[in-house]
Each structure stands twice: as C-alpha cells, then as structure tokens.
Amino acid sequence: MGTARLSAEPRPAFYALAPGSWRDYVTLLHPPYTLWHLSYVAIGAALAPRLDWSVLGWTLLAFALALGIGAHALDELNGRPLRTRIPSAVLVGLAALSIAGACAIGVVIAAQRTWWLLAFVAAGAFLVTAYNLELFDGRFHSDLWFGLAWGAFPLLTAYFALEERLRAAAFAGAAFAVCASLAQRVLSTEVRFARRSEGDPVTTRPLERTLQLLSAALPLLAGALLLARSA
Numbered sequence: 001m002g003t004a005r006l007s008a009e010p011r012p013a014f015y016a017l018a019p020g021s022w023r024d025y026v027t028l029l030h031p032p033y034t035l036w037h038l039s040y041v042a043i044g045a046a047l048a049p050r051l052d053w054s055v056l057g058w059t060l061l062a063f064a065l066a067l068g069i070g071a072h073a074l075d076e077l078n079g080r081p082l083r084t085r086i087p088s089a090v091l092v093g094l095a096a097l098s099i100a101g102a103c104a105i106g107v108v109i110a111a112q113r114t115w116w117l118l119a120f121v122a123a124g125a126f127l128v129t130a131y132n133l134e135l136f137d138g139r140f141h142s143d144l145w146f147g148l149a150w151g152a153f154p155l156l157t158a159y160f161a162l163e164e165r166l167r168a169a170a171f172a173g174a175a176f177a178v179c180a181s182l183a184q185r186v187l188s189t190e191v192r193f194a195r196r197s198e199g200d201p202v203t204t205r206p207l208e209r210t211l212q213l214l215s216a217a218l219p220l221l222a223g224a225l226l227l228a229r230s231a
Helices: 001-006 021-027 031-048 054-078 086-114 115-134 143-163 167-194 202-231
Strands: none
Touching: 001 031, 021 054, 031 143, 031 167, 031 202, 054 086, 054 115, 054 143, 086 115, 115 143, 143 167, 167 202
C-alpha cells in the first residue's frame, strides 16, 4: 500500500528521475533548464562582432559550473525542491567547488582579455548565492531578478568577454533573454504549484509541454546562430 502510494507520488519536475543513487545528481542539474540558460551564453557570443571559440568554450564551462551545478546545489540545499537524497554536506561541497571553479575561469579570461571582466565575475558570484539562498530577506529571489540573473547576465557576460564592451546588440539580446526567462519562470511556477498541490494532470500537461518545447527551442536557436557565424 505504502509502495503504491510512493510510486504514485508525482515527480517534482518533468525531467526528474526516480530518486536515489546517481539519478539524484542528474536531476540536480536540471538538464533542460541548464541547457536553456547556457544558450544565452552562446547567443551572446554569436552577437559579438568577433567570435573567439576558445573564449566561448571557457565561458560556457564557467556558467555550466556556476549555474548548472553551483546554483542548483544551493537551490536544493535551500528547501529540497527536487526531493533528492544528496547529503547536505555534498551539496555544499558541490556548490563551493563549482562556483570557485567558475570564478577561477573568469579571472583567467579577465587576465587575457580585460580586467573589467572581473566585475562580471564578482556579480555572478554574488547573484548565484544571493538568489538561490534567498539572502537579504529574499530581495534578489524574484521574477525580475531571475530574468536578469539567469537570462540577461549570461548573455551580457559572454558578449563582453569577447568584445570587451557592450553595444546595442548586446542589450537587445539581453532584453530577449529576460523575456524568455520570465516566460520560463511563469510556466515553471504554475507547473510546480500544480504538482505540489496534486493538481489536475490535464491542466499541467500543456504547460509542461510548452516548457519542453522552449527547452529545445533555445539551444536550437543558439546553435543556429553559432553555425551562421562559423559559415
């Protein structure tokens, strides 16, 4: 009876695997959303007048560490929204090492390109902790800050790392990233609330399907822009 109830319990997210073992670590990465937000890095690089594939690669790695691992480890530590069984000490270690690694990459790129990039490194380290741990009474844990931190910031950072300045195209791209991220936030919030309240699956299915399609569309757009630049 208890086993049947447990198996019938809705997953915390459409991409969440069955809890336990290595599956918790895959779920922790939020794979569709991590790819979604890494797409902004690629779009920012594609918008820059000069594309350096090495800088883009290291920037993608930095954001994969800070956002894909660090931010999500802190988020799971703060309330267990994914209901993983990863020990808290492991989550702290993952967050610390990944964010430190991302900052180290940023410092190296700054030494090679421009020291002004350190401002982006410092801002990123602040945002990833303030947002996910809801510091300062959750002042930075809002829809707007989600759009700015996980949408505009990756795009602007990638653009600046390559161009060493921000032009109109970067800000236009950042506005797109904010809007797309806010759309994700609205949809995911509705789905998460419905799942936790055991809402009607018929109601949540179209919302989840929309999230799945957008999770595929953003990486495809980023890839198309990079392919166009390499042609």
